[in-house]
Amino acid sequence: MRAPDDQRASVVREWVAAIHLLKLRASAPTDIVGFHAQQCVEKYLQALLVWHGLGFPKMHNLVRLFELLPAGFHPEMTPAERMRLTDFATATRYPGDSEPITLAEARRAVALARRVRREWRRWLPRAALKR
Numbered sequence: 001m002r003a004p005d006d007q008r009a010s011v012v013r014e015w016v017a018a019i020h021l022l023k024l025r026a027s028a029p030t031d032i033v034g035f036h037a038q039q040c041v042e043k044y045l046q047a048l049l050v051w052h053g054l055g056f057p058k059m060h061n062l063v064r065l066f067e068l069l070p071a072g073f074h075p076e077m078t079p080a081e082r083m084r085l086t087d088f089a090t091a092t093r094y095p096g097d098s099e100p101i102t103l104a105e106a107r108r109a110v111a112l113a114r115r116v117r118r119e120w121r122r123w124l125p126r127a128a129l130k131r
Helices: 005-022 030-051 062-067 079-091 103-123
Strands: none
Touching: 030 062, 030 079, 030 103, 062 079, 079 103
């Protein structure tokens, strides 16, 4: 099942934005970088669920979405990574509810999103990844 062009374009914009924003170094809006990294992982996780024919509620909680994956299917991502990226989904939406995201954390989040994208694409059919 192929994602609609606008959905795929949205993921691309988020991915490019996160990488570009990190180039700002100390002045990088780390909350936005973290949010985009979380969105990249969330979209790939939802794509895996769709590919396996599994419905899912509209949510940003990577921990809970991971629980919906089929038994025996566990793409690599530690529980701590899932939880931290889940926190980034709301950090920009609800100011004051969480600690600021450091530049080092933002860089780790983007590295994680890159790893997830690279590794998880092997679980999806090539036809779904081509344009």
